[in-house]
Amino acid sequence: MKKNIYISFFTLIVLGAGTYLYINQREVSIEQVFPGKVWAKPIENLPDLKGVGAPTAKNCGNCHTEIYEEWTRSTHANALTDIQFQSELAKPSSPKWICLNCHIPVQNQRETIITGLKNGDYFRPVEIPNPNFNPEMKAEGVTCATCHVRVDSKTNESYVIGGTGGTSPPHPLKIDRDQLMKRCYDCHNETYTLNESLVCSFQTGAELHATKSNQTCSSCHQPEVRRSFVKSSLGKPVRTSHKHGFIGGGVPKRFDLYPDQIRLGYKPGIVLSGIKVSDGSIEIQIKNVNADHHVTTGDPERFYKLKLDGLDSKGNSIFQTETTIGQEWSWSPAAKKVNDTRIPSGETFLWKLKQTDLPVATYVFQAIHVRLKNNTSNYMIQSSGYVSSPYKEQVEKMKDLYPHSSVVIESIYQTKTKSRKDTSLSELFKRNAERKGE
Ligand code: HEC
Ligand code: HEC
Numbered sequence: 290m291k292k293n294i295y296i297s298f299f300t301l302i303v304l305g306a307g308t309y310l311y312i313n314q315r316e317v318s319i320e321q322v323f324p325g326k327v328w329a330k331p332i333e334n335l336p337d338l339k340g341v342g343a344p345t346a347k348n349c350g351n352c353h354t355e356i357y358e359e360w361t362r363s364t365h366a367n368a369l370t371d372i373q374f375q376s377e378l379a380k381p382s383s384p385k386w387i388c389l390n391c392h393i394p395v396q397n398q399r400e401t402i403i404t405g406l407k408n409g410d411y412f413r414p415v416e417i418p419n420p421n422f423n424p425e426m427k428a429e430g431v432t433c434a435t436c437h438v439r440v441d442s443k444t445n446e447s448y449v450i451g452g453t454g455g456t457s458p459p460h461p462l463k464i465d466r467d468q469l470m471k472r473c474y475d476c477h478n479e480t481y482t483l484n485e486s487l488v489c490s491f492q493t494g495a496e497l498h499a500t501k502s503n504q505t506c507s508s509c510h511q512p513e514v515r516r517s518f519v520k521s522s523l524g525k526p527v528r529t530s531h532k533h534g535f536i537g538g539g540v541p542k543r544f545d546l547y548p549d550q551i552r553l554g555y556k557p558g559i560v561l562s563g564i565k566v567s568d569g570s571i572e573i574q575i576k577n578v579n580a581d582h583h584v585t586t587g588d589p590e591r592f593y594k595l596k597l598d599g600l601d602s603k604g605n606s607i608f609q610t611e612t613t614i615g616q617e618w619s620w621s622p623a624a625k626k627v628n629d630t631r632i633p634s635g636e637t638f639l640w641k642l643k644q645t646d647l648p649v650a651t652y653v654f655q656a657i658h659v660r661l662k663n664n665t666s667n668y669m670i671q672s673s674g675y676v677s678s679p680y681k682e683q684v685e686k687m688k689d690l691y692p693h694s695s696v697v698i699e700s701i702y703q704t705k706t707k708s709r710k711d712t713s714l715s716e717l718f719k720r721n722a723e724r725k726g727e
């Protein structure tokens with residue numbers, strides 16, 4: 290009798306432990322955990338492309354020389370090597386494989402294939418080596434193939450997606466302009482709460498739709514230019530092409546990229562539509578004229594800093610004040626948006642201040658687009674221990690290596706004559722290349 294009790298007790302423990310182990314170790318498919326989420330998986334391994342070879346940006350660049358050169362200057366091309374990205378990726382709280390799905394989105398760029406998640410837990414991916422891993426392509430970030438190359442499910446061959454037609458490439462081609470245009474939304478229009486402190490909140494696509502604009506993301510971020518699609522030695526005609534610099538907020542990922550911002554199409558979304566200094570008050574009007582989405586958009590940590598400096602007749606600064614336009618989030622205990630002063634498309638932000646009694650002769654107004662706060666980069670430097678070489682050394686020097694912000698509007702107002710003079714964008718960007726910090 291006693292023996293039987295021992296046996297059944299033992300069986301129960303074994304069964305319990307077995308069930309626990311089974312549930313805990315069982316592999317659940319990614320589709321089951323993230324149904325319908327494009328970013329939950331990379332684009333499948335792409336076989337070599339006929340007439341091109343490996344589908345790397347570098348190979349595309351053998352013929353599409355100008356487009357390749359522009360793309361190498363883009364944030365897309367720097368989406369993996371970005372120092373801030375590497376710092377955040379290294380945090381123990383980052384589900385790294387999910388981050389990589391948008392920042393290096395093609396399976397060929399990944400050392401491993403993720404076959405599923407243990408017990409459906411996104412911190413426990415099941416990984417096997419990827420026989421098609423291409424280290425050169427890994428460093429290319431949001432590479433050409435992200436938008437342009439797919440596998441034909443019938444022939445199992447890679448082909449290029451184009452938007453023009455009537456062209457004669459040496460590689461297989463399917464024309465589907467709509468698919469190319471829609472691709473941006475997969476990464477730039479995603480809102481998802483992974484857990485209390487990890488949320489993804491990019492709503493640029495929804496903001497664009499709300500304006501009823503007939504523009505696409507590419508209308509503004511890939512400006513038109515007449516040229517041959519390929520190097521001139523191939524003797525192809527001049528057509529309507531699109532710049533591939535994907536310029537956004539005017540704060541590039543490295544200081545040496547500043548000279549390319551304007552060349553590749555940078556324009557501030559906001560304009561200074563008025564400065565009014567009257568007895569007792571100062572009114573500054575900022576209008577979102579050039580962006581068919583909010584300013585700022587995308588990453589919730591971006592914002593505009595507006596600064597007003599008052600100088601006396603000798604040019605000494607005697608008065609300073611500032612305000613911000615952007616979102617405010619509190620990150621603990623749970624991520625939550627607490628304030629939002631961004632400017633929707635076509636709308637105006639009014640900054641009203643009390644006039645000072647000080648003898649101000651000149652006001653200097655600046656609008657500064659901030660990508661990264663000084664406080665945040667301080668924190669990243671402190672926690673650089675998580676990051677491995679060669680990025681660790683770069684994070685440690687990020688104050689010198691990583692542009693935090695850019696001055697994109699500057700206007701000098703004389704109180705006596707009530708006249709205003711704006712600094713040119715090219716002059717500002719020369720200075721931005723030398724400027725550090727927030
Ligand atoms: C050996 C040269 C060569 C290589 C390498 C090459 N292309 Fe092309 N591609 C061409 C030529 C030639 C055209 C047609 C140009 C024309 O007719 O004006 C073309 C056209 C295109 C078009 C436009 C087609 C259309 O009608 O919209 C796209 C998009 C394209 N290529 C993407 C790529 C991508 C992406 C890669 C790399 C994976 C690549 N190409 C590699 C030569 C090349
Ligand atoms: C759904 C696609 C997607 C996923 C998943 C994703 N990102 Fe991003 N990430 C983006 C896009 C799009 C941008 C650009 C937004 C912008 O410029 O405003 C971006 C930008 C960034 C930046 C640069 C921000 C800046 O202002 O310069 C960092 C850092 C970053 N992501 C880190 C991460 C980390 C860490 C993860 C994983 C926890 C992650 N991302 C997951 C799409 C994604």
Ligand code: HEC
Binds near residue numbers: 536
């Ligand atoms: C596979 C995901 C993905 C797709 C698809 C994608 N992007 Fe991005 N994009 C990113 C990521 C990630 C970043 C930011 C990288 C970083 O900051 O490190 C980014 C950055 C940008 C920026 C730069 C923002 C800035 O201020 O630096 C612009 C502009 C942009 N993308 C436009 C587009 C457009 C237009 C399309 C469609 C034609 C598109 N993107 C498609 C992932 C994507």
Ligand code: HEC
Binds near residue numbers: 365507511
């Ligand atoms: C983020 C998505 C994205 C990436 C990355 C990208 N392209 Fe494009 N590309 C587009 C879109 C969208 C168009 C079509 C624009 C249109 O027709 O309005 C296009 C058009 C083209 C064309 C047709 C000619 C033109 O200028 O319109 C060629 C060729 C091309 N891309 C080659 C490349 C090459 C080579 C790379 C990498 C060096 C690359 N693209 C990277 C989205 C992308």
Ligand code: HEC
Binds near residue numbers: 509538580587
């Ligand atoms: C009518 C032109 C226009 C259209 C359409 C447009 N953008 Fe922009 N976008 C801009 C301008 C201008 C800026 C610079 C805003 C600034 O910093 O003042 C910008 C900035 C950005 C940035 C950088 C973040 C920031 O706040 O500066 C990203 C990312 C971006 N756009 C993505 C997109 C995507 C994705 C789409 C399509 C869903 C899109 N844009 C459609 C004009 C446009």
